[in-house]
Amino acid sequence: MAFMTARPLRITFLCKRFFTNKDLFDERYGRYFHLPVELAKQGCSVTVWALDNRRGIQEVLEHEGARLESIPITISSGPRCLKELAQRASEEADLIIAGGHLFLGLIGKWVADRAQVPWVFDATDYYPAHLPAWAFGKVGLFRWLLKEADGVVAMSDPLSEWIGPAQPRRITLTTGVEDRFRHAPSREAACEQLGWSVGPKRIGYFGSIMDRTGVDDLLAAHRMVVEKIPEAELVLAGKVSLKTPLDGPGVNYVGFLTMDEVVVAMAACDVLVIPYWDHPHNRYAGPCKIAEYLAVGRPVVVTNVGNYATFFEGAPQSLCEPASPESMGQALVRQLAEPTVQPFPEALTWSSMAAELHAFCGAIHEGRAN
Secondary structure, three states, rough: OOOOOOOOOEEEEEEEEOOOEEOOOHHHHHHHHHHHHHHHHHOOOEEEEEEEEOOOOOEEEEOOOEEEEEEOOOOOOOOHHHHHHHHHHHOOOOEEEEEHHHHHHHHHHHHHHHHHOOOEEEOOOOHHHHHHOOOHHHHHHHHHHHHOEEEEEOOOOHHHHHHHHHHEEEOOOOEEHHHHHHOOOHHHHHHHHHHHOOOOOOOEEEOOEOHHHHHHHHHHHHHHHHHHHHOOOEEEOEEEEEOOOOOOOOOOOOOOOOHHHHHHHHHOOOEEEOOOOOOHHHHOOOOOOHHHHHOOOOOOEEOOOOOHHHHHHOHHHHHHHOOOHHHHHHHHHHHHHHOOOOOOOOOHHHHHHHHHHHHHHHHHHHHHHH
């Protein structure tokens, strides 16, 4: 149940405008759009400060009670900008939620300390995995921020376990799913929208195409599948930083799609796959694709990394071993021959997650007030 106060709890989010290759304002995607909107629906007064070091655009978006502000920031303007945010926070915020990057955590702590308000660190990843090897002390910095925060939101249960005694005041909120995925068209309707024939069996992967996402393994697994199901086609979409060509027989790379296009392309597939390696990022980060795939209602094949298996307790045939094209190929053949769909859990809706976050932030604010 959401925490209630005499007046609405004033929550300010501090994040990046561009998160997971998406523009928060243009695409209205991800946790820093949907959690604020859902919190506003639940009675909070919510503002999002989205720092923009790419376009330098000052912009305001009001959506269903939440206010999102795009705030340009550069190295030269940074000190002045942060002082202004600290002053605003002292006047406008009861609590700050900062996350999406290790340095956003640092900024969040700095602003909250000067505004004398509590802050929650939204740990969306195991950040040390993304810093260069020469960045000494990166694990220590992460742990220090976790300890310094008034509370922590962990993206996954494995990350929460890693945090352990560094921060006892924590909850797990993985990535939620938007309604448009739950309202995906039928396979036939999706194929018609895309101009694709209905006949071929289609295996779909939608996400970043790089080494740690295991797309090389998926390409090899697809070649094995074709030996048993010759018409099987592999559909790939996402940002590419992999050197392996994506133009082999039966491989259809459709580019970098908008979210509406992703929904339709997912719906046109017979099986959706997550081929991730057992890399720290994959192990600790909440895989947004699991929620989206389950919401679309298609059979899934996923490598057994982190706690992914807990999402597929009703469909264990969805699981395969990481970095094993043979295991993945066998799982794909199983799901194409006798598809099993894991039901979508309501706990993965943004409204459910926002209710947990509301209660968590309310308790932290009350504890600081007392």
